[in-house]
Amino acid sequence: MVRVGLTTERLIRAGAELADEAGFDHVTVAALARRFDVKTASLYSHLKSSQDLKTGIALLALEELADRGAAALAGRAGKDALAALANVYRDYAREHPGRYAAAQLRLDPETAAASAGVRHAQMTRAILRGYDLTEPDQTHAVRLLGSVFHGYVSLEMGGGFSHSAPDSQETWTRILDALDATLRNWPAP
Amino acid sequence: MVRVGLTTERLIRAGAELADEAGFDHVTVAALARRFDVKTASLYSHLKSSQDLKTGIALLALEELADRGAAALAGRAGKDALAALANVYRDYAREHPGRYAAAQLRLDPETAAASAGVRHAQMTRAILRGYDLTEPDQTHAVRLLGSVFHGYVSLEMGGGFSHSAPDSQETWTRILDALDATLRNWPAP
DNA sequence: TCTATTTGCCTATAGGTATTAGGCAGATGC
């Protein structure tokens, strides 16, 4: 009975790797146990439940994403900042599809409020400082940007844009151009 | 041994109802069997697998959505058409959250090509006839609209906009205004 | 109407996942 040195931390990190390799929906307590060459039941000393594991991966992903976003935004403003943050999401999803999928997990309100999710909203709002929007319009714009980032990345990852011209990168650039123009010329009600 | 009269058709339709009531991820062959007061194994005469059931629900949802879209677009053009199709997605997701979630299921290429999914792309393209866009820009715009519709609806359903002002309906209206303006003034590369 | 065939739903079975309870043996503290 060799002790492998399991930790909640290590398990969640390994779970994130498993998610990226096999897909988030293949993340199971059993699969994770196999990865450590340990019996499934052993993980329950460190994890409350399967849901707990998934939530942990989601929180990790949200944090990594927020860190990358903060780094990308530093020293940038306006369209530059817009494109930088947008690319953080898209690139992260391509590098870490499983983690990105985890980040979409619906969290219960308390967990969400304590997560890095709030930093994401703040970062998007920070971008809008480079544009001239009134307060309620800022919220509308935050929601628009969130929708486009999430929507585009999720459709792209689902293969929606794979087999047709023009290629996805071209569209992505043009969509960021369009969003920039929209924010500069935000229509009155 | 009373025969209940199971059919693939009936099973998929009941599965869609189950999805709306309990959530798409609670749709299982076992749960569906309980609903018909029948043993789980009995469903395998009509369904190849659990995946088969889920795919069936997805195809049903895509078709219902496409039908609603076609009806909504009839006789409309420009911003009117844009708002009509957008509302079809949003309303459908609210009325049938389970089916809507099913429609996001990733289908294998052949299945997708034979699905109502292609009608969705056609409808979005049809909207763009009311705007003045060159061919490649039309594709970019189709992808933008798809991203916003899907992204917004999915964030809204995840509760992302629930507990903050202004309310979601207001934002939705303003986003449609912004999209209309963007399409009318699509920026050159 | 009676018989023969089809077929719908059943039982039995095997294997996968989640989760809890209780046990033994390394690791740790005095």
Place this chain on the structure above:
DNA sequence: GCATCTGCCTAATACCTATAGGCAAATAGA
């Protein structure tokens, strides 16, 4: 060096998916 703690184990329960083979109800043919 001994006592305690704690990490991983075995055992057990309860689902879920899926396949194989059986019996009886429905259907077709005479």
